[in-house]
Amino acid sequence: MKISFNNESLKQWIDRDTLFFNNEEIKYNNLVIPINEIIxxxxxxYSVLYEITLLRVxxxxxxxxxxxxxxxxxSFQILxxxxxxKMFDYLQKKQIRLNDRYGLIELYRTKDPVALNKYLDINFKKWAKKR
Structure with a gap:
């Protein structure tokens, strides 16, 4: 699923549902979660395995x-x-408690996409074993 803010229409992943982070609610199709009800x-x-060629995955x-x-x-999976x-910023602005046992907020804020992917390649398997 993709995420959007303030009912913004997104052009990419048009075949995917959208989770909207609006001013005082989070909305998914007919489901509306008021911000003040979130604990x-x-x-x-999570990870998805992709095969580029027979020898490269x-x-x-x-x-x-x-x-x-x-x-x-x-539960939602963000693509x-x-x-x-931007989602982390939204949640922190709304003062919603975030349980982030892997330090993902800091990783996404401080690493560029290539460095983030390399870091995750090294650490994700260890995290998955701890689950």
Whole structure:
């Protein structure tokens, strides 16, 4: 799924659903989660294996979020990594507690995409074993 802010329409990944981070709510299709009902966000990561050729395989990494409220937990997998830092900024501005056991917020803020991918290539397997 892709993320967008303030109902902005995105041109990329038109075949994917959008998770909207609006002023006082997070919206996905008919689901509306008011900001004031959110207890916290759990931030983690997942990977997808891609095969370029028979001899070359690589992993793409994406952010996984669980939105916890008093009555439910909603899980989303974020595809557009370019918007992830903006999502973290939004959540921190709204003073939502973020559970980030792998330090992903800092990684996404401080590393360029190539350095981030190299770091994740080295560390992701270790993190996955700890789950």
């Amino acid at each position: 916290d966000f759990n931030i983690s990561m 690589f992993l793409n990494y994406y952010i996984d979020i669980d939105v916890r409220t008093d009555h439910d937990v909603y 557009n990594n370019s918007q992830v830092v």
